[in-house]
Amino acid sequence: MARVEWGYQGRGKWNCSYRKTTLIVCSINIVIALYVLRSLYASVYVRSNTDFNNAVKYTPDQIDKMEESMRIRGAKKPIELLKVVKKLKQELSKEDSVLELPRAVKQRVSDEILQRLHSLDAKTNVSAVREVVESWRREKLEEAKQSIGSQKMNSNILQEQTRLLIRALESDWAALSEEIGLWIPAEIVHQEHDDKPEGVKEEEEEEILPGRPVPPECNTELHTDYGGAAVRWGLTHPKESAADCCQACLDQAKRANPGQIKCNIWVYCPSETGCHSPDIYQHKNQECWLKYAEQPKINFKGKYPNSYRHSHPTAPLIVPWVSGVVRV
Known part of the structure; x- marks a missing residue:
């Protein structure tokens, strides 16, 4: 009995010491954790004070x-330079918006304007021409706005093209006019001055065109630029001489199908350095434009007006183009 009691007492002592050990270890861990937290807080506080100081x-x-x-x-x-830069950015953004218009839309605009101008008499003054073009622009703008407002367009592409056309007609009309080659000159009153001494005759130098002679039926006019609807795009239609360009016009008129537009105007660039035009393209030597106009009208002849050269500084003094109106 004495042994069993001793074993029981020993087991009780052992259990008591285990609990104490556990409590001591936990206490030590808590103390260490509190010390670490205090150290971290102290370092942050010292650093913030150091940065402030x-x-x-x-x-x-x-x-x-x-x-x-x-x-x-x-x-x-x-400030002035910044204003100029801002203005240039606005002009470039306008040109970009006009250039975004598809070529088919620009061609349709050009054709509609030409149809309006065909109804005018050959002696119509510049003011009347400008009024006709402005009237067409207002009507076209109203038509485009109504088509957008009616929401009848199912195609997103068609809606975007109409919005671009509205912007071009409303705020970018000058850029669009230049893009399609529409230029209406200012009305100028020409006065002739004969201040040469009596008995002195003006000697006119006969200008020779490169290439073979131009036939009489071509009705060649030097330093002349005729307008009209493009039958053949000159940028992709080079010819070796003015005679060849005229012949291309005559051939096209002969071979045209019934109802097809026939060429009755040819415009050729004989200058080796290229020819000036108010549109955005660079017109090179040997360009041959085939055009049609019911009432052929001259864009420029002889010398460019001073008012035009003032607004187009790159324009030469004399018109470099050679043109002719043929009978078809």
Whole structure:
């Protein structure tokens, strides 16, 4: 009995020491965790105080100087240059919007304007021509706005093209006119001055066109640019001579199918450096344009007007094109 009691007492002592050991270990862990947290908090607090103490502090005099410096820099800004840059950006954005119009839409605009102009008499003045074009622009703009407002367009592409056309007709009309080659000259009153001494005759130099002679039926007119609807696009239609260009016009008129537009105007660029035009294209030597107009009208002849050269600084003094109106 004595042995069993001793074993029971020993087991009780062992259990008591295990609990104490566990409590001691947990207490030590808690103390260590609190110490680590205190150390971290102290380091953050010290660092924030150090950054605050190291921050640059300016005196009132230094602040006044900095404000004065900012005012001087603001006054030295190239305001006029910034305005010019802003204006150029706006013009470029307008040109981009016009260039986004599909070529078919531009061609349709050009054809509709030509149809309106065909109804005019050959002696119609410039003001009347300008009024006809402006009337067409207003009608076309109203028509396009109504088509957008009616929401009858199922195609997103068609809606986007109509929006671009509205913008071109409303705010980018000048860029669109130049793009399609529409230019209405200012009305100029020409006065002839004969201030040459009596008995002195003007000697006219006969200009020779390169290539073979041009036949009489071509009705060649030097330094002349006729307008009209394009039957053959000159940018992709080069000819070696003015005679060849005229012959191409005659051939097209002979071979045209019934109801097809027949060429009755040819326009050729004989200049080796290219020929000037108010549109956006670079017209090169040997370009041959085949055109049609019910009442052929001259765009330019002889010398470009001073008013035109003022608005187009790159224009030469004399019209470089050679043209002719043929009978079909």
